[in-house]
Amino acid sequence: xxxxxLFFYMxxxxxxxxxxxxxxxxxxxxxxxxxxLAFFNGAGIFLLLGAEFLAMILVIVYVGAVAxxxxxxxxxxxxxxxxxxxxxxQYLPIGALIGLLLFIELVMVLGGWVISPExxxxxxxxxxxxxxxxxxxxxxxxxxxxxxxxxxxMILLVAMIGAIxxxxxxxxxxxxxxxxxxxxxxxxxxxxxxxxKPGQGV
Amino acid sequence: MTETLPNLxxxxxxxILGCGAMLLLMLGAFRTKDISEGIxxxxxxLLLVAGAVVLFIPGGTQVTFDGGFVFDEFARFMKILxxxxxxxxxxxxxxxxRAEKFSRFEYPILIVLATAGMMLxxxxxNMMSLYMGLELxxxxxxxxxxxxxxxxxxxxxxxxxxxxxxxxxxxxxxxxSLIYGFTGSMEFTEIAHAATNDHGNIGLVFGLVFLxxxxxxxxxxxxxxxxxxxxxxxxxxxVTAFFAAAPKIAAMAIFIRTxxxxxxTIANDWQQxxxxxxxxxxxxxxxxxxxxxxIKRLMAYSSIGHMGFALVGLAAGSQAGVRGVIIYLAIxxxxxxxxxVCILAMRRSDGMVExxxxxxxxxxxxxxxxxxxxxxxxxxxxxxxxxxxFGKFYVFLAAIEAELYTLAIIGVLASVVGAFYYLRIIxxxxxxxxxxxxxxxASELRVILGVAALFIILFIVxxxxxxxxxxxxxxxxx
Numbered sequence: 299x300x301x302x303x304l305f306f307y308m309x310x311x312x313x314x315x316x317x318x319x320x321x322x323x324x325x326x327x328x329x330x331x332x333x334x335l336a337f338f339n340g341a342g343i344f345l346l347l348g349a350e351f352l353a354m355i356l357v358i359v360y361v362g363a364v365a366x367x368x369x370x371x372x373x374x375x376x377x378x379x380x381x382x383x384x385x386x387x388q389y390l391p392i393g394a395l396i397g398l399l400l401f402i403e404l405v406m407v408l409g410g411w412v413i414s415p416e417x418x419x420x421x422x423x424x425x426x427x428x429x430x431x432x433x434x435x436x437x438x439x440x441x442x443x444x445x446x447x448x449x450x451x452m453i454l455l456v457a458m459i460g461a462i463x464x465x466x467x468x469x470x471x472x473x474x475x476x477x478x479x480x481x482x483x484x485x486x487x488x489x490x491x492x493x494x495k496p497g498q499g500v
Numbered sequence: 501m502t503e504t505l506p507n508l509x510x511x512x513x514x515x516i517l518g519c520g521a522m523l524l525l526m527l528g529a530f531r532t533k534d535i536s537e538g539i540x541x542x543x544x545x546l547l548l549v550a551g552a553v554v555l556f557i558p559g560g561t562q563v564t565f566d567g568g569f570v571f572d573e574f575a576r577f578m579k580i581l582x583x584x585x586x587x588x589x590x591x592x593x594x595x596x597x598r599a600e601k602f603s604r605f606e607y608p609i610l611i612v613l614a615t616a617g618m619m620l621x622x623x624x625x626n627m628m629s630l631y632m633g634l635e636l637x638x639x640x641x642x643x644x645x646x647x648x649x650x651x652x653x654x655x656x657x658x659x660x661x662x663x664x665x666x667x668x669x670x671x672x673x674x675x676x677s678l679i680y681g682f683t684g685s686m687e688f689t690e691i692a693h694a695a696t697n698d699h700g701n702i703g704l705v706f707g708l709v710f711l712x713x714x715x716x717x718x719x720x721x722x723x724x725x726x727x728x729x730x731x732x733x734x735x736x737x738x739v740t741a742f743f744a745a746a747p748k749i750a751a752m753a754i755f756i757r758t759x760x761x762x763x764x765t766i767a768n769d770w771q772q773x774x775x776x777x778x779x780x781x782x783x784x785x786x787x788x789x790x791x792x793x794x795i796k797r798l799m800a801y802s803s804i805g806h807m808g809f810a811l812v813g814l815a816a817g818s819q820a821g822v823r824g825v826i827i828y829l830a831i832x833x834x835x836x837x838x839x840x841v842c843i844l845a846m847r848r849s850d851g852m853v854e855x856x857x858x859x860x861x862x863x864x865x866x867x868x869x870x871x872x873x874x875x876x877x878x879x880x881x882x883x884x885x886x887x888x889x890f891g892k893f894y895v896f897l898a899a900i901e902a903e904l905y906t907l908a909i910i911g912v913l914a915s916v917v918g919a920f921y922y923l924r925i926i927x928x929x930x931x932x933x934x935x936x937x938x939x940x941x942a943s944e945l946r947v948i949l950g951v952a953a954l955f956i957i958l959f960i961v962x963x964x965x966x967x968x969x970x971x972x973x974x975x976x977x978x
Contacts, residue, residue, distance in 0.1 A: 385665050426785075428820060444506070445565035449620060451631040452518055456613050459525070460643035464604045 306346055312339035322387060326372045333463040334365045507564040510557060510571035510623070513550040513579065519618040520546040521609050528605035536605035540594050543608035546617065547587040554579050561976060563625060567687045570625040577826060577973035578622045578753040582746050585833050586615040588948055589742035589808055592837075595942035596738045596844055600648075607647055611742060614640035622757070624779060626686040627676045627969055630754060634672070634718065638665050645735045647747055657734025664727045665717070672714025678707025680775075688762035696765040705769050715758065718751035719807045720800075722780035732800035737852065740796055741840035744803050745833045752807070752898030756814055756822055760977045767817050774815040775907050782914035783807025789921045798921065799836075802880060805918055806832050812904075812911050813895035821898035823967075823974035828891040830966055831959065835880050835888055838952030840948050842873040845941040856925055861934025869941065871951045874926045879956050881922035882915050887959035 316339065319332040337360045344353035429437075439447055508515065524546070528539050554576055561572040590608045597603065617636030641838035642665060646658025680686055682703040683694035695704060717724040732740045763770055785805020792798040810832070813824035847851050863870035879888035892915060899908040941949075959966065 333735070404706075407706055422742055442566050443568075443628075445511075445568045446628055446632055449629070449636060452613065452616065453632065453636050455522070456639045456643070459606055459610060459613075460639065463604065463610075463643060464646060483735060 301344055306343065309339045309342040309346070312336070312342075327369065330365060330369045330372055333368070337361050337365065349431060351435055402425050506566070506894070507514060507562065510562045510564055511569055512557070513553045514619050514623075516550045516553060516614055517546060517612055517619070520771060521612045521616065524612075525609050527605075528609070528897060534603055534605075536603040536607075537594075539605040540608050541854055543612050544587050544590050546612055547583045547590070551580055551583040551587075554583070565625075565629075567625045568629040569620075569623050572622055572746075573976035574753070574757070574826075574973040575623045577969055578749060578829075581830055581833060582618050582622065582749050583615060583754075585745035585749060586611055586618075586742065587839065588837050589738060589746065591944050592741055592841060592844060592948060593738035595945060596736065599847065600736075602648060604647060607644065608792040610640045610644050610647075612843070614644065615746065618746060621750045622753045624754060624757065625682065625688060627688075627691075628686055630671065630758065631669075631676065634754070635669065637747060637750060638669070638718075641665075641743065644739050644742070645731060647739065648736050651736075652977075654736060657731045660734075661727055663729045668714045668717035668724065671710050671717075672804070675707045675710025675712075675714060679704060679711065680707075682707060688758065691762045692764055695763060696718050701766070705766070708763060708766070708770060709773065711758070712770065712777075715751065715755045716777055716808065719748060719755060719811075720804055721777045721807050721811060722784045722804065723777070725781065725784065725804045728804055729797045729800040732856075733794055733796045733802075737796065737840070737844050737854075740799070741837065741844065744799060744836045744840065745958050748803065749829050750808065752810055752825065756825060757813075759814060759817070759978065760822065765938075771817055774811055777905065778808050778811035778815050779907060779910050779914075781811065782911055782918075783808075786914045786917035786921075789918065792921070793856055794854050795859070795925075796854055798856065798925075799843070800838065802918070802922075804834070805914065806880075809892055809895060809915070812899050812907060815904060815907060816895075816898040818898055818901035818902055819974050819978050820901060822977060823970045824891075824894035824898045826970040826973050827894050827966060831879075831887045831891040831956075834952045835876055835956040838876045838949055838956070839873070839880065841941075841945045841949040841952070842869060842876070845869060845938060845945055847939050848936055849939060856928060857932075858935055859925065860928050860932035863930040864934050865937045869938075869949070872949055874929055875953060875956065877922040877926055881919040883919070885960055887956040890959065890963065 313336050315458040316335040320336065323332060325369045330410040337356055339431045341353040344356060375446070518739055521543075524539050527542075528535065557571060557576070559573065561570065563570050590611055593607065597607070614637050617633050617638075617640060620633030621637060622631060622633075624633055642658055642662040645661050646655050648654040676686075680692060682701060683691045685691055685694060695701060713724060717727075720728040735743065758768055759767075759774070765770035781804050785801050785803075785808055789798050789801035789805070792801060806828075810825050810828045813821040813828060815821070816824070843854075846858060859873075860951065862873065875886065882888045882892045892911075896908045896911060899905075899911070
């Protein structure tokens with residue numbers, strides 16, 4: 299138990315520390331790398347909770363795809379992030395003050411609160427014996443939550459349509475490769491034989 | 501584990517819209533010829549078919565997908581209203597985009613997908629399906645706002661809407677997570693049950709405030725209205741017409757459903773918040789519209805004000821109040837669509853005009869359009885014999901029955917102030933020196949304008965069908 303607590307505090311401190319570094323690092327590439335570190339720490343917390351599937355998905359999807367994409371964008375685009383973020387540290391004290399006030403209010407609100415028995419029931423949903431994490435999620439996702447799953451698919455479809463509509467631009471006069479046309483060419487149309495008279499050119 | 505198929509019957513209209521939209525997308529993407537005109541018609545047809553199916557779903561409250569989807573009379577009424585508004589928006593867009601030489605077959609498809617999202621919202625039975633429907637709708641709306649991407653104003657409108665909308669979604673999610681944490685459930689009915697058992701549930705109210713902030717953003721109620729004038733002004737006019745009607749109905753419907761079914765036991769807590777945002781919206785809508793010169797901006801403030809009036813009914817929290825909101829929304833849609841038809845017809849030979857002064861002398865240049873627009877504006881202002889008056893009448897009646905006298909008095913005063921700017925437009929139409937004529941209105945716009953005007957007049961002599969339907973819809977929630 300103490301080892302688990304130790305690891306929990308380690309991962310939590312890791313997340314908070316690297317999240318702070320994400321907004322304060324001068325070099326945008328470093329910021330993205332700290333973001334990846336934050337994701338790894340989050341995955342660690344999931345592992346402590348026994349949710350190994352979510353932990354792996356977090357690493358694969360967020361670190362493997364999203365953060366690397368960020369990295370590409372940061373490296374490809376010539377955006378002066380230092381200038382964009384100039385205000386952040388300058389406004390940090392007042393932001394921190396407001397955050398602290400809100401936090402104190404939240405603690406005061408939540409501190410005077412007895413957690414209802416229903417919540418405990420939800421938290422203690424038992425792990426199904428002899429069932430892998432992945433299988434348990436799959437069984438729920440494709441049965442009880444199939445409606446939400448399908449709706450999420452529709453949302454992604456809309457996002458895809460949106461991205462294409464807003465960025466794809468057909469410019470007239472751009473020559474595109476058409477493999478069928480290329481293959482269908484035959485020597486008759488491709489090669490023209492001319493009888494060139496001496497001293498006259500084509 | 502039982503693995504039976506969930507009851508799909510209540511969700512057939514949504515399935516039709518989703519599958520139909522994907523089919524049309526394929527059609528548009530793989531046909532080499534430009535068939536966007538045909539897709540416009542097919543999208544309208546799709547909405548009509550889904551609307552007809554909604555009419556024929558057997559009555560009574562049906563719950564499916566483990567409580568995620570509720571179909572009742574309220575959902576039926578709101579869905580038909582939403583689909584009608586969306587179909588009209590597509591029809592209205594056609595002549596505009598044709599004149600602008602802008603053909604994008606994705607535009608009507610995105611409207612259909614947004615409508616599907618609105619219907620999921622209207623039928624949401626738990627917090628998760630609420631959020632999913634909301635995102636499906638919003639994401640499509642962000643894209644539609646920026647669809648004319650060569651126009652800087654439209655792009656700015658889309659971006660602004662997207663950033664602020666994402667912030668509102670974040671607040672909504674935070675609220676939902678707090679509510680889940682303090683009640684232990686996502687289902688509206690279970691939340692209502694848990695809220696009864698606990699007293700002094702500050703944490704729950706905390707979550708409720710965030711949830712309300714997110715929902716208020718979607719209906720553009722003060723203090724979350726900032727995006728509305730900029731987006732309405734920047735987006736292409738038919739898109740603005742769409743924004744002003746269908747999404748407002750859906751957002752108001754989910755607003756009502758969440759408050760009435762999930763939090764009936766802590767009504768005192770949310771009522772005072774609704775009273776505040778309602779008063780703020782009515783007052784800001786009335787005063788801020790006075791200085792506007794652009795008619796689309798003016799309509800934005802007008803819609804903020806109207807949402808404030810509609811919220812008066814919800815603040816009452818009674819069945820009569822909900823019935824009032826439903827009637828108000830139905831009348832509001834007819835008035836807004838009619839007014840936007842007139843705005844879409846403000847086209848001269850050198851392009852669209854959007855200033856209020858461009859309407860000068862419309863009463864002489866085009867007596868029919870001038871008369872109908874004046875009537876619609878009278879109705880929006882709530883001048884007695886017209887439908888707009890009855891909309892306000894029912895919500896204020898409910899507020900007085902619920903003993904919210906201050907709210908009702910402020911509302912009536914705000915509507916008097918609001919009448920000023922509508923009357924100013926009418927004065928410009930009839931008593932100012934005629935400006936250059938507009939080009940003749942497209943035929944489909946004439947038909948829509950005629951139908952909207954007919955609705956507003958017919959409601960005076962024959963109001964009972966709408967009122968009884970709204971009464972049925974409201975009673976299914978209680």
